[in-house]
Amino acid sequence: METTSTGNVLNELIELNNDRVAGFEKALADIDDSNSDLKELFQEYAAQSRRFGQELTALVAERAVEPDTGNTIAGTLHRAWIDVKALFGANDRSSILSEVERGEDAIKKAYKLALTEGGLTGPVLDRVSDQAKYMQKSHDTIKALRDMSKELNS
Numbered sequence: 001m002e003t004t005s006t007g008n009v010l011n012e013l014i015e016l017n018n019d020r021v022a023g024f025e026k027a028l029a030d031i032d033d034s035n036s037d038l039k040e041l042f043q044e045y046a047a048q049s050r051r052f053g054q055e056l057t058a059l060v061a062e063r064a065v066e067p068d069t070g071n072t073i074a075g076t077l078h079r080a081w082i083d084v085k086a087l088f089g090a091n092d093r094s095s096i097l098s099e100v101e102r103g104e105d106a107i108k109k110a111y112k113l114a115l116t117e118g119g120l121t122g123p124v125l126d127r128v129s130d131q132a133k134y135m136q137k138s139h140d141t142i143k144a145l146r147d148m149s150k151e152l153n154s
Contacts, residue, residue, distance in 0.1 A: 007063045009118035010056045013128065016107050017053040021046045023103045027096055035093055038145075042100070045138055052131050059124055094153055097146035104139040111135050 024046040031038055111132035114120065120128055 005119055006121075006124055007060050009114050009120060010060045010063075010124070010128075013110065013114055013131075014053050014056045014060070016110050017049040017056065020049040020103060020107055021053070023100070024049070027100055031093075031096055035096070038093070038096065041141070041145075048134065048138070052134075055127060055131070059127060092153075094146065094149040097142060097149055101139070101142045101146050104135070104142050108132075108135050108139050 024042040028039055028042050028046075031042075111128065114128055115125070115132060118128075
């Protein structure tokens with residue numbers, strides 16, 4: 001039972017990392033060249049989630065559970081909301097960073113939940129804990145950039 005439960009928790013994190021990659025790719029497509037610093041950062045974070053997804057997939061495979069390769073419904077809806085906002089002109093730096101932070105909030109929360117209630121142990125717990133630290137750091141960077149952007153617009 002532990003193997004299936006751990007596999008399910010890891011699969012949820014894989015899906016969320018897939019959502020994160022897709023979200024950053026969507027944001028990259030929506031931002032203009034005046035935000036080249038964000039493009040570089042978003043590319044870095046998308047690559048980070050691809051790597052995390054690969055690490056988690058390897059851990060799932062060790063448990064003889066089928067790894068998930070899709071996205072979550074919530075992630076798809078969030079990207080659709082970004083599309084709607086872009087149509088109405090909310091495509092400025094502050095708006096983009098606010099939407100990206102919402103996504104970062106969701107994945108940070110999921111990692112916290114996996115660590116506190118996922119029943120993870122040993123090397124799996126260590127790997128997910130390490131990834132959670134990077135997710136927290138990424139979230140804090142996005143939040144700081146968003147706050148700076150809002151201050152500049154005030």
